[in-house]
Amino acid sequence: MTGPESLGDTDEPGIGPKNLGGADELGRGLTAPGRVGVRRWFADLALGGRLALSGGRESWTRTTLTAVGVGLGVALLLLSAAVPNILASRTERISARDDLRLSQSEIKPGDRTLLVSDFDTTYHDRGIRGRVLRAEGPAAPRPPGVAKLPGSGELVVSPELGKLLAAPEGALLRERLGGTIVGTIGDQGLGGPLEYAFYLGSDTITAGDGGARRIDGFGSQYEREGFDPVLLILIVIIFVVLLLPVAVFIGAAVRFGGDRRDRRLAALRLVGADGAMTRRIAAGETLLGTLLGLGVGAVVFLAGRQLVELFTISDMTVFAADVQPTLGLALLIALTVPAAAVAVTLLALRRVVIEPLGVVRHAGATRRRLWWRLAPSALGLALLTPLIGGVSQTGPAANEYQVAGGVVLLLLGVAALLPWLVEAVVARLRGGAVPWQLATRRLQLSSGTSARVVSGIAVASAGAIALQMVFAGIGAGYTTSTGQDPNRADLQFSLRNPAGHAASEAIAARFRDTAGVRSVTSYTTVYATGTTTPAGPDVPPAAGTVLIAGCAALLELADLGRCADGDVFVRQPSGEPGEWPGPGEEVLFGDSEDPDARRWTVPATAPTVAVRPDPMGNMPAILATPGALPAGDLRAGRTEIYVGLDPARPDAIEYARNTAAGISTSMSIYQLTDRQESTRFTTIRRGLYLGAILTMLLIGASILVSTLEQLRDRKRLLAILVAFGARRSTLSWSVLFQTAVPVGLGLALAVGTGIGLGAVLMAMVNRPVRVDWGSIGLIGAVAAGVVVLVTALSLPALWRMMRPDGLRTE
Structure with missing residues (x-):
């Protein structure tokens, strides 16, 4: 003692x-x-x-x-x-x-009905929710937060979107939306204060045939999909x-x-x-x-x-x-x-x-005893071990309390073991520069306070390392291949088009005249089903997509050999049930229950060719030139425009979107990407980053408060050292070392515990163990940054305590 x-x-x-x-x-x-x-x-x-x-x-x-x-x-x-x-x-x-109102599939027009069409868009990576409205009667329902329905050409916008439209950077978006702002959406109609949303009034949208939907009220009670x-x-x-x-x-x-x-x-x-x-x-x-x-x-x-x-x-x-x-x-x-x-x-x-x-x-x-400090980690492993191999995306839910208890005990083991580790290491430190000796001697005399405060950053780092391993391991399961090829096109624009391929080419011409667009390919597609009775009850009817385009566009999808207007080509069969039967078969365009649905017979002389997917990854069953199908047969057709952008024009994508909005507000726009990550997985990861930032700020504040408290406790000693000639820089470096040594030891302990915990968690979800050393290095860099920041913030207090009046006593 x-x-x-x-x-x-x-x-x-x-x-x-x-x-x-x-x-x-x-x-x-x-x-x-x-x-x-x-x-x-x-x-x-x-x-x-x-x-x-x-x-x-x-x-x-x-x-x-x-x-x-x-x-x-x-x-x-x-x-x-x-x-x-x-x-x-x-x-x-x-x-x-x-405004989907899926429970009301048949609503008749009346004084209390409203037509709604989607007009969602993106502007400089900002997602914008948009709806086009047309009241069918004086008592048409109003969206929450909207005091009055906008008339034709009028806009009701969210506060954040209003700021963007009023700013110089919103010029291209103002051109896209058009209209005059006549109101602001209230908080009750927004998901959050920074949401970009608008309602645009119109007198031209119509219901049915892929146009606007008719509703008699807003609101729904959908069951959210669980995790x-x-x-x-x-x-x-x-x-x-x-x-x-x-x-x-x-x-x-x-x-x-x-x-x-x-x-x-x-x-x-x-x-x-x-x-x-x-x-x-x-x-x-x-x-x-x-x-x-x-x-x-x-x-x-x-x-x-x-x-x-x-x-x-x-x-x-x-x-x-x-x-x-x-x-x-x-x-x-x-x-x-x-x-x-x-x-x-x-x-x-x-x-x-x-x-x-x-x-x-x-x-x-x-000396501190070691055995009981290892007990929490051992108990944590005992709780998690029975769960190894028992958790999957489609399997039964694991016991959340058992998982939480095991992880808590493992991380508490870090907090319990760190004081022993700091004491054991600093007891063996000898010699060195004066600042180093001052820091290590102080730790040798009383390392408990520093270790207790630093244990927070060690626990957070160990958990972060384990989570990074889990994210890296399970990320592939929540990232899927879209089948799209962004090397062939940047954007796809899709719009219902009953007027035939000539209308598609007219739309394509408008995109070719758009600034920043370097390539445009136009297709007209229509979904068709075979009229031949299936071979058995379990065999689906033959179905597929008929793609109409000029020979130049078709050559991008297949090696056609000879091609002229009026030709038809059939995709080689793969033997899968429900596949297109082949030449000479009759097909039906559109809904089979529609009495006006058009019928068409595939020419018996149509050659069979090897077809590759279009840029969106879709595999057409038939390739046809415009002359092979009269425009009247394509009542259920769609225009699909693939656009390549000039990378030297940063606003090229916005110009293309403006062109699409000028053609039709109901035109669908897709940005091609080869891989897509689950939205829920992405949200969880971003939430983790925000929480980690807040936790690190709290830990930094705790280390700062603890450092100031220790300096206050040594006020008289610091003044004596200065009186005997100690330099400010010497004492400043000693404060840095006094914090850095426990942090360094805590990080070393955190790396070992984090990798161990991550390995157990990966075994629970049946994933191979992979250590992301880059992420571990980033975590270490953040911890080092916290130490340097805390030291810098504590220097003014340290210098005040070095003044001669610190020698006063009673």
């Missing part, structure tokens, strides 16, 4: 008996050792709170640091507790404005990884200024308090700081939630009013945080003997 820290050696006001603020009251309230009732407990807790407020500047400072530290953690916990309400509120607003077991497990792990460092930080925050508090408690022994009473008083002092921290956290949360409207995650924005924690979770936070803070304080005092003449600590000669 180390020697006692004598009260007579202190230079701190508020530690001696004469400065306890209420010593007479304390003396009158003391009781003889023995059984302590509930009333005595509350009295001692209340006394600890009063001493925290009346114990002078040092007590106030410690209480403030504790309140700020706990407040930061509580604010992040409240934000997490608000996630269910955020999602529920957004879903409710989106459902309320839904598959793998994504559900991933979400559970993300919440554990993001919130566990917060709990570790709160545990460290309630121990700020513990050394000074213990010396004040020793002074209480001089006026008759026993050891149990001092622990209760210490718990009361911590409880007050924690309760104040709950208030600080609530204030920070209420102020910070106003900032959520400035951010977009996976095209999702959030109203500040939606960021409200659910009552149950808020009460759980309000009860759990103070209880945990008191438990941490009492647990910390087990290693301290507080006597009337000073404080004796058990940390000097007694």
